[in-house]
Structure formats: structure tokens, C-alpha cells
Amino acid sequence: MELKDKLVSSFLAFDEQYQVDDDVQQIRNQAIKDFETLGFPSRKEEAWKYTSLKSALKHDYSIFPKKEDAIEYTQIKKYLNHDIDTYDLVFIDGIYSSHLSNTTHDKIDVCLMSSALNKDKFKPVIDNYFNKLAPKNGLNALNTAFTKEGAYIHIHKNIMADKPIQIINFSTGNESSLLLQPRNLIVVDENSHVQIIEKHQSLTDHPVLTNSVTEIFADRRAIVDYYKIQNDKETSSLIDNTFIEQKDESNCSVHTFSFGGNLTRNNLNFYQKGERIDSTLKGVTIIEGKQHVDHNTLVHHIYPNCESHQDYKGIFSDKSVGVFNGKVVVEKEAQKTNAYQSNNNILVDDKATINSKPQLEIFADDVRCSHGCTIGQLDEDALFYLQSRGIPRKEARGLLMYAFANNVLESVKIPEIKKRINNLIAEKLGIELGFNL
């Protein structure tokens, strides 16, 4: 049976098993109808021209994973950050693991989507924000229909979250293949500040497909730093849909580090609903083998005096494929917009491919918008310089690539994360740094 049909037919059973209040249930019912008509995107759609979901959709995914497996702390120890104190939301096969997590309701709400959907206390927030941002398409509709679990984060007015929040999704491989659909909602009120780290990790080689939707609302003068670390096994695929709405003078940044996985698609949309907003989208992609990473970004400038910065770097080895599809839309009202978009790529091997499509759609005249895109190699002169100083060629190449990717790291605001990613990059490139940032 086709995956689509299987999903549609198992919706009823799902709906009965995971009851929610009427409003949300209605949204879910509508979403499954939308999914039935829209289905999975195909390469005929312009936004999916360079990425085919076929390889990810071919497995017979189980939709109802077995109950939580007693996972040993030692198994996952290496995937956790020990050097920083964080709030943790750990999900195992899509099910919340209380003994591995660390939640709070003190000033800020860091808890579960499932409890937020059922408790009256959270109803106003859910009513106001849930499913308000995700545009209607097959993947979003599918996720919405199967909404049951995920992270719920609410930072109240004038609060600075005292430590970063980690969202980690593990898959155990108890099922031969598994479809996960986490649904996250993050609401950051006026003058608040939060830092979030998101990770997906499978523990075995069984195929996993994650179709995740995250909605983020940043109210006036809020600051949101979001870090996505995608360093998964070659058998797992990830479709990450993140939508961010910003109000006046808010500042949001999303850093995406893609170092692994079979197929990774990042749909990242920013909607600027106010003035003097700053949005930052940065990413480093270093992949090899037959991996495929697709960054599909949209920054929608609607009001005047806003800025956006995009900087995506990619290093592609073996037969890997990189896609960058960045779009900046500047509406008529959005005068004095400053939009910057850059995509730099290095192809290491002959079979590697990069497809880049940086787009500008501009309807306002008093703007400064620019984009740049390059595909190239390492500078032979620079290599020679390093070699002439006794650094072996292989290491010299590694160092230069490290330098190429590194400047995205400069805007990472959590030192421990910076260090960790720094090491990850070095490890990926096979060099020993001998220093830490």
C-alpha cells in the first residue's frame, strides 16, 4: 500500500487513540483532508525541482511505534551536551521520556505538546498560535493531522530563559522503519529571550523518516536563537519545516548544521510582521556518500526598515548532492529593507552536485538587496603557501575548508555549542585542530 493511503487510513485509529480538545481535533480533521488532496510533493513542483522524496518514502513505515523502550542512559550519553546546563526535552520514538528530560514551569513553560493540547491552562495560547503559521501544503498538513507530541515552549513577558533548551528526538530502531512527526510550538513574548538546540538522532540503522513542524512566534523585542544540529545516520531522513513570525524589533536567528542523514530537507520560512526586525539564517553543510541536503528558505519582508542575513556554506564530497533554494520577497510597503543572501559551495569530488537557486522578488524601490552565489575550489596558491610551510597537502586542504565553513560559526552565541560544532567540522574534514574556539 502506498504510504499516503496508509497514512490516510490509519488516521481514524490515531484520532481515537490520541484524543484532544474539539478545536484541535477539528484542525486535525481538516488537515488530513488537505493531505488527502495534496499528497506528498513531487519534483514537478518548483520548490522540489532538485529533491525527490522517493528514496525516503519507499519504506513501509510504522505509524504507531511500540511503547517506550527502556533506553539506557549510557546508550545516548554521547549525544547529550554535558558541558552546559540545559532544560531537556527528550523524545524516544516520538514518545516523551520523562526520566531523561528536565522540564520546568517556573516563569517559563518548557513542557510537552500533548499536555499543552489537553490542559485548559494552555488553551488560550494554543488557540492563538497553534497551526497559525504553517502554510498549507502536503507535508505540513500531514504533520498537523498527526499532531500529538512535541515541544511546547512559552517564554513569558520580560523573561530571559535562564538556560538553553534542548529538544532531542531519538529513534531506537525497535520498528523496522519508523515515521516520526514531532510538532513543536515556541512562543516568545515581549522582551524575552530564549536559546534552543534541536537534534534528531537514530540509534540503529533502521530507516527513519522525520517530518517535523516547528512554529515560532517572536513578539516585540524578543530574541530567539535556534540551533539545529543534523548529524544523523545515513539511513534516516529528515524533513524539517520551521516557520517563524516576528513582530517589531525582534531578532531571530536560525543556524542549521547539516553533517549527515540520507535526505535532509530544511524548509525555513521567516515572516516579518513588524518594523525594524532582524532575521538571520545561517548554515553549514558538510556531507559525503550519497547524502542529500536541501535548504529551502524564504524571508518575507512585509514592513519597512527590516533586515535579513542569509549565509549558507556547503562542502560536498563523493556523490553527495546539495541544494540551496533561497527566496527573498520584499513587499511594496517594505521600504528601506536590507536583505543579504549568500551561498558558497565547494565541490570536492567529481560526482558531487550542487544546485543553487537564490531568488529575489522585489516590489519596493528604496531597498538594498543583494545575493551572491559561488561554486568553486580551494585556492591553489593558498594550498601552496601552507604546503611550503610544511603542512601536508591533505591537512592544508582540511584547514582551508575549515576556514571556509568557519565564519558561519562566528554568530553562534552559545560557546559550548560553538566548540562542539567546531569539533564536528574538524572531525568531518579529518583534521586535528589543536585549538578550540
Next chain:
Amino acid sequence: MAYTEDDLKKELETKEYEYGFYTDIESDTLPVGLNEDIVRAISKKKEEPEWMTEWRLEAFRAWQEMEEPEWANVHYQKPDFQNISYYSAPNKKPKYDSLDEVDPELLDTFKKLGISIDEQKKLAGVAVDVVMDSVSVTTTFKKTLAEKGIIFCSISEAIKEHPELVKKYIGSVVPKKDNFYAALNSAVFSDGSFCYIPKGVRCPMELSTYFRINQAGTGQFERTLVIADESSYVSYLEGCTAPMRDENQLHAAVVELIALDNAEIKYSTVQNWFPGGKDGKGGVFNFVTKRGLCEKNAKISWTQVETGSAVTWKYPSCVLKGDNSVGEFYSIAVTNNYQQADTGTKMIHLGKNTRSTIISKGISAGKSQNSYRGLVQINPRAENARNFSQCDSLLMGNACGAHTFPYIEAKNKTAKVEHEATTSKIGEDQIFYCNQRGIDTEKAIALIVNGFSKEVLNKLPMEFAVEAQKLLEISLEGSVG
């Protein structure tokens, strides 16, 4: 009172189309509509051989299966293909030996266009193959060219006189089933130019053709085929203006360039068809397929100045098949009022050490939409391929739009591809700087716009530069000095 950008904007909006006139020449027009009989009739009228008729019919059958493309960033009322007359030729055929025999009204038309044939004959040294409503009326300097072995004639003449060349190359770069409009053109093309430069010959003059859409309700389907044999060089110019019409006119041309080993073709276009009125009524639909094929060490350079047409849909492309071949694309697209342009290029790198350069300048004013859409494709075999693209847009007023849709696909690790795009308006500080030095605002804007497009204007051949500037002025009067 100081001349401000607003004044310029107003002027641009109110500027009427200067070349809107209609020459009253009796035309030999086929009934409206399109079916196999019409295709046969066109072929018969042109006294074409059997293989050409078959070729047209094949294209027509393919076209019937095709759907009109909708991916371009333009919106318009689709033309009714059954409501167009597919053939119209000035009645007073056949060839003229001297200018005196040419219909005086026609000569008048050219005078209004500012391309006096006499003048060009004497001064410019340009051989003009004048195409008026699809049929070649006069060809000058043919003799000079013939001495060098250069063939420059209408395509219908070439089909009759050089069938081996036409048969070999027509449809080889733009296959007859390439796209909707190319297929339509292949089925019904009425006339066009044919040019063949023999081995090792450097064409001594700029070759040029002027197209005019004249007869009301006539679609114009030009077919141009330029073949530069090994180690030859040719510079080909094409310019167009059309009279003012209320109903939309369709223009679906096909241009094929073939540059064999070590050859070079320079193809320049100035397009100034009727852009439609201030309210967006009327105007020409310009759906053109232009493509060039480069063999070893060959070079093709496209230069275009697009100021007219209500809707433009045009991507002059280069297939860099041979090693060390070079493709270039220089473009200025000016849109005003309700004009829409979706234009750009495709650079397909197949051979080793191939290079391409793309310089695109878009200027949008009024309520127009100006898009750049380009593809740079580096194929796995294309070692050391190099591309540089630059797309700049200038916006005048806040009712217009400028869009950039570059597609970059690299499948070879030695590829070097750079793409850059900027969008801005004329800076207050730039104008202030000029004012400070005693240059008034009008001149300052002229200076800046001129400087903005200079990289492309410079690429136009000398003989054409004057004409190009004249045509630019219609769209942006007061800003191009």
C-alpha cells in the same frame, strides 16, 4: 524647479509611443486560423520543396500535443491561436533592383524609423535585409558579400537555393519540438534571414535585419539561421519597432546560431515593439526562442536591448559543446507602465575549459515587472568550466517590481561559478554628489542610468549604438544622455 525622479517617472508614464504608425500597403493575407491546410498553404506560397512542407507539418502535429507554458513570471490574456492570420506579405512583390522601385510608402516608413536605406548604404556600410511583414523586400550589398562567398538572404530563398545547408542545420539547435512557441514557429514561419559565412572568412560588415510588425492582426513568425563555418567571424544585428495597435500581437521567433570550430558570432538585438498603452492595453507579445551552439574554440555573444513589448519571454542561450568555447550574454531590459519582461539566458557547459559571462541590467519603472531568469549548468564532462553572472536591477518608483531567478547547477568539481545580483534605486547621495558638482538632477539621473547600462551598451557595434540609444530614449527619455 528642480527635475526630480518623480518628474522623470511622470514623464516616463506620459511618454507616448513615438513610432506608432501604420503603413498602408496592400497585403496578401491568408485566412485566419491554423490547421494542416494553412501550414501546407504557407509552404506552397513560399514555393517550398516537399521536405520542408513535411518538416513544418511534423512541427505542427507536435505543437498540437503541447501546452502553453505557464512557468514564466508574466500574466497576460493568452492569445487565441485560431484568430491569427499566419501569413501576410507586402503585395508588391517580387524583388527590386534599386531603391527607386520600392514602394515610396515603405521608404517613408523607414525614414520615420530613422534608418534611411540610402544613408546606411552609403555611410554605415551595413547590408540591410529589410523584412517587412515577413517577406524580404530588399537586400543590399549582396554583391560585396557574394564576392567573399557569404550567403545572406531570406530563409525562403535559402530553402530554394541552398537546401543542403538549410536541411543540415535548421532545427539542429532549436529542435522543432523544443517548446510550444518554437514548435508553432517551425510550423508556420513566414520568413526570416539566413546567413552563412564560409571557412576562414571574416564578414567585412555588420549584417542587419529590421523587423516590423505591420499588418493588423498578423502574427509574426521569423526564423533566423546563422551559420559561421570554421574560423569565420560575423556580427549580426537585429532591430525592431512596431506600429501602435490596440489588440495584442503575437511574435514567436526562432533564432538559431551555429558557430563551428574557431568561429565567432556576435548577435545584437534592439527590440522596441509597441509596449502597450499607459493603461496596459495592447502591446506585442514577444515569445522568442534564441539559441546558439558553439563547437571547439568557438564564441557566441548575445547582446540585447529590450525596451518594447507588453510581454517578453526570451532567453538567448548558448550550448557550449566544444572544448574552450565561450558564451556571452549582455542584456538591458527596460520596462515601463504595465510591461512585463521575463528574460535571461541559459549557459549549458558541456565541453572542457568552457567559459561564460552573463551581464544583465534590468530597469523597471511605472507598474512594470522585470524578471531575470537564468540557468548556468555545468555538466560532469565540463572540466574547468567558468561562469560569471551579474544581474543588477534598478527600480524607479514603488509600483514596479524586479525579480531574479537564477538556477545554478554544477556537476563538476573543477567548476567555478559566481553569481551576483543587486537591486537598488538611484541613490539620493549619488544625485547629491552630481548636484554638488553643478550637474542638474535631470542630467544626473541620465548619467547614472547611462553608467548603469554602460557595460552592455558598450558591447553593441558602433553602427548600432546610435539606434540603440534612440530606442532606449523612448522608454527612458531624459535619463539616457
